[in-house]
Amino acid sequence: MATNPGDGLAAMRGLLAAVNEDLGAPIAPAWEEAFWALPRHAFLPDTVWVGDALEECSRQGSPKGWLQHAYEDDAVVTQINDGRDPQAGERWASCSASAPSIVFRMLNMLDVSAEHHVLEVGTGTGWNAGLLAHRVRSGSVTTIEVDPALAALAANRLKEAGVTPRVICGDGALGHQDGGPYDRVESTCSVRAVPPAWIAQTKPGGLILTPWESPWLCYSLLRLTVDGHGTACGSFFPYSAFMLMRGQRTDLRIYRDVVREDHVPDESSTRLPPQAVAGDDPAAQFAIGLQLGNVWRTWHHNPDVAGVVTRLWLATTDATSWAAVDWDGTRDERYTVWEYGPRRLWSEVTAAYRWWNAAGRPGPGRFGMTISADGSHTAWLDTPDRFVPQTG
Incomplete structure (x- = not known):
């Protein structure tokens, strides 16, 4: 020893x-x-x-x-x-x-x-x-x-x-x-x-x-x-x-498994900072994760993209929908959003964040889960009859 x-x-x-x-x-x-x-x-x-x-x-x-x-x-x-x-x-x-x-x-x-x-x-x-x-x-x-x-x-x-x-x-x-x-x-x-x-x-x-x-x-x-x-x-x-x-792992990478050359995403903008939903606040991230279901995210700092300092990627675990939120390093009030696929992922993230904020920004300890005999999982806030909304 x-x-x-x-x-x-x-x-x-x-x-x-x-x-x-x-x-x-x-x-x-x-x-x-x-x-x-x-x-x-x-x-x-x-x-x-x-x-x-x-x-x-x-x-x-x-x-x-x-x-x-x-x-x-x-x-x-x-x-x-x-x-x-x-x-x-x-x-x-x-x-x-x-x-x-x-x-x-x-x-x-x-x-x-x-x-x-x-x-x-x-x-x-x-x-x-x-x-x-x-x-x-x-x-x-x-x-x-x-x-x-x-x-x-x-x-x-x-x-x-x-x-x-x-x-x-x-x-x-x-x-x-x-x-x-x-x-x-x-x-x-x-x-x-x-x-x-x-x-x-x-x-x-x-x-x-x-x-x-x-x-x-x-x-x-x-x-x-x-x-x-x-x-x-x-x-x-x-x-x-x-x-x-x-047995529950997913091995996904944005450029290998999700984004394809023929994808043409829709462009928009947002005032919600990506750091607010995927930054240092575990309470926000926990609540958003409960609502989004099979959506994961990853940061890409200093991507090889003109005018982009930081990019937040979002994607479904089945790789059918993705989104990217770009920050140019100078303006904090506007972020460029790209979305592709049947789900509008940044719109879902925004809705999930707004629900959490309106609920009083609860931490993980106020949430719970009920698992039914059919295997379905239902998240709740404070009491089992107050369901957490699902975005997907």
Whole structure:
């Protein structure tokens, strides 16, 4: 771990203090016991990737640096490119160990009791499954991982740590019926739609806790209560962002998949700054994403276009409609808009922003979701009977 064993203990103490500070109170004694029994570093691979450039940091090459990343209250990337060699040097994160403060925040929100049966979706390193198995009977925890290599590594780490949850390699969207029904279902990857199997495999009154994202914004947690009739309902919480479930990924690029040479867009202008809807305000982005459905966006700074300093691209995930909003770098009161396809995407964004603004600019914590037996998802504001409008 490190040349001086005391470095590890000091790092763990520092991390525990950081987690308690983030949560605003000491973690529950049962979780603190699990924290000390299952050191985070024991579940990390010998190589992790850090920073925006995903630079390698190895345990052998930089033991102190590796230990520092292991015990920072921050996420650390534990796999890139789904375990394959990067093509042309391009690296992207495909698995990570979540920041410990969000790990324990979610465990608190899950409200686990010793007698519960728990399903975890997204084993990853195995640390969260280990914490759960330390809290309840190991045989009452089932954890499922889609990546065979990650599942095997996690199973070995868990065995070495002395906890034995059931580790399944498979599609987390399908859950694991043989281990159910479950009192609690926790996902450690985000979803754009809650899989029906999770609801079907949860006991009446049981909880489902999952990170949520729309194509517009990856942000928030959704905690649902299952009613036993195929329906689940609950609220969003404004915490964190997670990697999307692999089966729900979309791999789209504007110039490769969306915009074509024969497209002739319509031109207009807007007074709504693109930064207002896709800038630094997560509340605005969250509300807009709930309304837009399958619309994603990306910034293009300094495009090779005369008179354009910054361009905001919008597109549907089926690549049938797109829009671009241009800023020339001098005037803030007018922006040029280009729209193509059956949906007028910037018009939809404008309507969504105006609704959010008229509603009092609510944050994610005022929103909720109801999932019906037919699988439909209905977003609401404050109460389940106050529906959020859908633009598409």
